Amino acid sequence: MQSIKDTIHEVIFAVLPVAVVVFILQFTLIWLPMEIFLQFLVGLVMVTVGLILFFVGVHIGLLPIGEMIGSALPNTGKAYLVVLFGFLMGFVVTVAEPDVRVLATQIDLVSQGEISKNLLIFVVALGVAIFVGLAMLRIILNIPINYILVIGYGSIFILAAFTPPHFIPISFDAGGVTTGPMTVPFILALGVGVARVLGGQSASADGFGLVALASIGPVLAVMLLGVIFG
Known part of the structure; x- marks a missing residue:
């Protein structure tokens, strides 16, 4: 019950500043039609x-x-299952991510269907899935995260030189929207669960950094999409 109360307080204090600013603008500068303002309140x-x-x-x-899934998978003793289910979980939670769907819808609208909503969602989800799978492999093999981050972001800057200009901002936005309220909690929990079993003394460090890795995937994936279809 206490956690529910804390959640209510957090959401109210998160939404309240937006409401206050809109109220101030409404009754000082903008004066939107009352119908629109009532829609905002609803x-x-x-x-x-x-x-x-x-x-x-x-x-x-x-x-x-x-x-629990992250803790149970390593107990199977099969590393490929950890990587495979990391890949699958990364894909499905990204497809379900509301932020990704908002971005894909807006890009589909602005591009007049040239960049399909469903194609963009699939590409972004595939990029996240690949790098979540790599993150699971990193934990299993105990590879320092710095190496993957340097290689990943270095690849982004190299690929940007060959990507059509209008795909570059879309790719970085795609990386940003994957850090939404659906993807982040699940990926972090999955990583912490796997690291708790396999990470040993470095479990606290291995369980984090997955979101940074997962954000590289969609940026690279959308840039590659631009190179192919640009």
């Missing part, structure tokens, strides 16, 4: 209630199950 209530339910659901369901 949407504000729905967003607040939705966020409360979402974060309660994350704490009740996603975090525990992600950590």
Whole structure:
């Protein structure tokens, strides 16, 4: 019960500044039509209630199950299963990520269908999945995260030289939206679970950094999409 109260307080204090700024602008500078302003108020209530339910659901369901899956997979004794299910989990949670769908919808609209919504979602999800799989492999092989980050971001800057200009901002936005409220909790919980079993003394360090790695994947994937279809 206390955690639910804390979640309600967090969401209210997160949404309140936005509401205050809009109220100030509405009654000082903008003066939107009352119908539009009422729609904003209704949407504000729905967003607040939705966020409360979402974060309660994350704490009740996603975090525990992600950590339990991450702890159970290494016990199978088969490294390829850890990597495979890391790949699959990275893909499906990214497809379900609301931020990714918002970005894909906006790009589909602005490009007038030239960059398909479903294609972009698939490419971004595939990029995240590959790098979540690599992150699982990194934990198993105890590879320092610095090496993968340097190689990953170095590849991004090299590939940017060959990517059509209009794909570059899309690719970095794609990397940003994968750090949304659906993907991050599950990937972090999965990584902590795997690292707790395989990480040994470095479990606390190995369990984190997955989001940084996962963000590289969609940037590279969208850049490659630009090189292919640009």
